[in-house]
Amino acid sequence: MSSLDGTERDLLRQMVRQVLLEVVPQTMAAASASASASDESVVLTNDAELEAFVRRVAVLCEDPAEREALRSGSRRFRLAGHPAPSTSAPAPAAAVVRVDKGAVTERHVREAAAAGADLVLGRGAVLTPLARDRARAAGVRITKEK
Structure with a gap:
């Protein structure tokens, strides 16, 4: 950098500032979005x-920032192996279509x-691959009775 004169140094600084102004906000926004969108699997x-989990939550509550994140829902937990909850309102109890025997086809699913x-599906019902x-x-x- 010592081989650059004052004008070249200023130009280089200006270019670096411009790149940082473009890259840093995007990187910060992406990091913030991924941090808030991710649920911790438990x-x-x-x-x-x-x-152990309850004790860990109690320790998190000692930190005011973590406590607020828990209260606001920005820090969430989900059971391992379960899909992340949707952000929409919970659905009312679903109706049930029961098929006791025979082939369960695409028509049943529609x-x-x-x-x-x-x-x-009852014990005598068989689900076709297309229906699945x-x-x-x-x-x-789809739930299969045993």
């Missing part, structure tokens, strides 16, 4: 894990999706 399979219902794909695409939950 494993709770026994009493010891539950107690009807359940139109009614906003879950599909419950349609249910996944339509967000219809």
